[in-house]
Amino acid sequence: MRLDYFAHSCFSVKSDGFCVLFDPYDPSIGYPSPKVFDVDLVVVSHDHFDHNAVEQVPGRVTVVRGIAKRPYGPLVVSGQIGWHGEGEDSDPVSLTLVEWADRRLAHFGDIGRGLDGDQMEFFSDLDLLLMPCGGDYTLGGTEASALVEKLRPKVVVPMHYRTPFLSRTHFPGLETEASFLEACSRFATVETVRQGFVNLEEVWEKRTEGKVSVLHLQHQLA
Numbered sequence: 101m102r103l104d105y106f107a108h109s110c111f112s113v114k115s116d117g118f119c120v121l122f123d124p125y126d127p128s129i130g131y132p133s134p135k136v137f138d139v140d141l142v143v144v145s146h147d148h149f150d151h152n153a154v155e156q157v158p159g160r161v162t163v164v165r166g167i168a169k170r171p172y173g174p175l176v177v178s179g180q181i182g183w184h185g186e187g188e189d190s191d192p193v194s195l196t197l198v199e200w201a202d203r204r205l206a207h208f209g210d211i212g213r214g215l216d217g218d219q220m221e222f223f224s225d226l227d228l229l230l231m232p233c234g235g236d237y238t239l240g241g242t243e244a245s246a247l248v249e250k251l252r253p254k255v256v257v258p259m260h261y262r263t264p265f266l267s268r269t270h271f272p273g274l275e276t277e278a279s280f281l282e283a284c285s286r287f288a289t290v291e292t293v294r295q296g297f298v299n300l301e302e303v304w305e306k307r308t309e310g311k312v313s314v315l316h317l318q319h320q321l322a
Contacts, residue, residue: 102297125149125156134320151209167195180197229253240275258316262276293315
């Protein structure tokens with residue numbers, strides 16, 4: 101099972117010839133369109149332009165929105181409703197769970213507040229969590245790391261944070277990933293991966309049992 105990080109909140113997971121793409125973005129945010137081919141399923145956490153640019157994906161694909169539990173080929177997609185922020189006027193976002201080959205993979209979209217007790221139970225025993233940490237529109241680094249410490253997934257990959265390429269016009273208040281990585285280092289192993297992809301089976305095999313592994317993946321900008 102291979103994980104690719106393109107930029108922002110956009111990842112693909114591939115296994116045995118099936119490919120899932122999460123939250124494709126519009127290039128106006130500052131990154132080139134993700135170079136993806138042979139995508140079978142696109143999961144959209146919410147309909148904001150930096151997460152729902154399905155038109156950037158070539159070919160005919162199935163698009164999933166919402167949290168209804170449904171099978172798609174070799175996997176099952178479900179989830180919980182999250183919120184873009186703390187206020188009563190916050191937009192809903194899908195917090196997605198993918199169950200695939202006896203693994204539990206979660207993508208937390210633009211989560212802007214913590215989980216309640218039922219949601220904590222729903223997302224227990226995660227093998228992989230894709231976690232926003234840039235603040236402003238989502239949880240900030242400290243809040244995101246606190247949620248990770250409570251959930252204790254096997255592997256976490258940060259996303260949705262400021263980089264030199266990200267548009268300041270669209271995201272003037274977004275923070276870098278630095279505070280998240282620093283906060284996570286108190287309870288997790290933190291590794292920077294200079295390539296934008298990993299073999300998840302190898303990552304899971306080498307991790308220390310009972311320890312959270314945080315992988316800081318390089319964006320795939322080329």
